[in-house]
Amino acid sequence: MAESLMPLIVALLRWTDARARIDPLSGEVETDPRGAGPSEADRCALEHALRIAEAAGGRCAAVTLAPEPAEEMLRDALACGADAVLRVDVPSWDSRVPDSGATTARALAHAIRTELGEPSLVLTGDHSADRGTGSTPAFLAAELGCAQALGLVELSYADGELLALRRLDRGRRERLAVPLPAVCSVEPAGVRLRRAALPSTLAARRAEIPVVAGAVAAEPVTAHAARPFRPRAKELPPPPEADPRLRLLRLTGAHEHREPPRVVVTDDPAEAADELLEYLRGKGYL
Structure with a gap:
């Protein structure tokens, strides 16, 4: 894979608290930044991005759309070997508001193109640990106008071709030759994120994290009627007795x-x- 064909490989990391607590009375979700970080699927995506960048001679960048505490996650990506990182800063919004992933993908695509350039490959986890819809990679592929291959269990680069293996129903597998540019989402299987060396970890702690402003608007929802759920009554024939x-x-x-x-x-x-x-x-x- 020539550098002109694949100069930039981007790994998108979702900053989320995997041990969030829910108040049983109010239903409010309480998170702690000290326990937040990328999911195993996102770590797997970063490892794939690092391997493909090394094999292709390209650059690997880690990008996240998250508040300031997520910069520690990006420093870990730098320590593991990422060439660049970027944090897209957005104002906090109500997590209870529905989000299909379209506005998130729009903000990420704009930030990547503006700050890093046109990506040839974008890797993400198959779904986030907090919402779990898995729709953001598909929306991102539409924003970037490139191919998509979602839910992959293997991803490799060989002889100038990007090869993937996708899990299907009933234990079947599907082998894909992914055209570039592309957006791929991977499952947490097959590889584990490499361990960072101590000198790289110390250098990453002093690195400056680039930050750009982003905008994620909540999608409008129209409530036509609000009423408690009541199951349909079972219809029975009337009894013939008068008593x-x-x-x-x-x-x-x-x-x-x-x-x-x-x-x-x-x-x-x-x-x-x-x-x-x-x-x-x-x-x-x-």
Whole structure:
């Protein structure tokens, strides 16, 4: 992969508290910046970005859209070998407001293009630990106008080609040749983020983290009606009796004859099959 084809590989990191606490009375979510950081899927994405950048001779950049405490996460990315980092600063918004990921992807795409240049490959985790929708990579691919390959378990670069393996239903796998530029999301499988060396860690602690302003607007939601959920009532035929007591007995089925359950214990498979077939015939299934 020539440098002109892939000069920039971007790993997007989501800063979130994996041990958030929820108030059982109010439903408020309490987070602690000291326990926040990237998810395992995001760490896996960063490791893939570092490996592909080394194989392609390109640059690896780690980007996050988060408040100031997330800069420690970016310093860890620098210590692991990232060539550049960028934090997109946005004002805090109500986490209870629905967010499809479109506005987040728009802010990230604008910041990456403005500060780092046109990316050839963007890697993310398959879903974030706080919302878990996994829709931001798809919106980001639409913003950048490039291909997308989501939910990958393997990602490698060989002979000028980006190869991927995606998990499918029923244990199947799908091998992909991903055209560039592209946005890929990876599952936390197959690789682990490398351990940073002590000199790199010390140097990253003194590095200056570039910050740009971003804008993430909450998506409007229109509430047409607000009412508690009530399941549909079960419709029953009216009882023919006029006596209220008999009508209540008919509705509850208290005096109806019911066949007691049977427990059949046998070591003979043929006998067990005959008992099952006889039961199904008696119920009208056969």
